[in-house]
Structure formats: C-alpha cells, structure tokens
Amino acid sequence: MAWETGIYSCGHDGREQFYGKRKEREYAVKKHFERLCPECWKAERDKKAADDAEKNKAAALPPLVGSDKQIPWAESIRAKVTGKEDFIFALQNTSAKWWIDHRDNLEGISDYAIFMERMKYTDELVKKQVLPIPEKPLSLDGMSKFEMVNFINDYIDKNRTDKVVLEKSNPVPF
Numbered sequence: 277m278a279w280e281t282g283i284y285s286c287g288h289d290g291r292e293q294f295y296g297k298r299k300e301r302e303y304a305v306k307k308h309f310e311r312l313c314p315e316c317w318k319a320e321r322d323k324k325a326a327d328d329a330e331k332n333k334a335a336a337l338p339p340l341v342g343s344d345k346q347i348p349w350a351e352s353i354r355a356k357v358t359g360k361e362d363f364i365f366a367l368q369n370t371s372a373k374w375w376i377d378h379r380d381n382l383e384g385i386s387d388y389a390i391f392m393e394r395m396k397y398t399d400e401l402v403k404k405q406v407l408p409i410p411e412k413p414l415s416l417d418g419m420s421k422f423e424m425v426n427f428i429n430d431y432i433d434k435n436r437t438d439k440v441v442l443e444k445s446n447p448v449p450f
Contacts, residue, residue: 282309286316322348328355335359335367342372350375357382395428 278301281291290313294301312320325348332351333339335358340347350372357363363382369375 280305284309284311284313284316286312288313288316325349325352328352331355332358337367338370340372340375341370346372346376353379353382397432401432 277293277295279291279293280301281289282305284290290309292305292308294304294308296304311317329348329351332354337354337358340350340354342350353375354367358367
C-alpha cells in the first residue's frame, strides 16, 4: 500500500492511496489521474443533472417526487428518453424511485411494453371475472400506443365489477 500524488486531467493536484504490487499500483495511479478530480467530477455531474432537469422541464414533463439525491439521478435517466416517440406514456410517471429502478431496462418501459403489460392485466381481470368480456372486439385501429393505453385504462375503470379504482398517477401495475 502506498500514497501517490499526481495531477488530475483538470489540472488539480491530488493524493490517493493505492494497494497491490508496484507494477499494478503504477498502472492504477496512471489511470486514476487521467480522470477529473473528485470536486470537478461532482461539479460536472451536478451541471449535467441541472441540464437534464431543464430539458425535462422544457418538454413539459411533470416534476419528479423523491429525495434530494433521487431526483437529479432520475432526471438524468428520464432525459435519455425525453422526446422519443415510444415513451410518451412512461414519461408521465413522477416517481424518482420508479425511474431509478427501471434505469437498466429503458426499452421495457416503452409505451409498447406498457401497453402489452396492461393488456395482460386486462386478460387477468377477465379470467378472474372482475372485468366482463366485451360484447364485440375492442377496436384499437388507427390509435397511437398512448391512445391505446388510455383507452384500455378507461375501459377497465368503467367496467370493473369489483369497484376498485386504479391510481391515475401510475395506472400500470409493475
């Protein structure tokens, strides 16, 4: 173990402790000081989070709800899909925790995935005889995925026989 000093890529001096054999430490020191110093890295991360929050605000997305640490992190995740056509429905989710939990599966939260999950849920309700079988097939032709999900949500809310009201903030059970 040894303390090493060096100059970060941002120009600041630093002193860090490294472990291992000398050759491994030399490589680790070289790689470590090629990055930004911890203060500059945090400042860059905070600036990016603020830019992402502005991007989401400019897109008229609802503000996120969560802790002070969760919100900037979730804003950066949500900014990755802001403006993409397949994520209109998912972008309305205001839970910072939900965005963080789904960060590794952004394709899984696309409107199509939500629509398919909602259709499975509708089928389960019909099988449990909580939702009546439609007299004629539901026509979803010509609707966008966002309109389809809203149509299915409205159909379920109007026709449930057990009178359970779904939350409007997050109508899809995940």
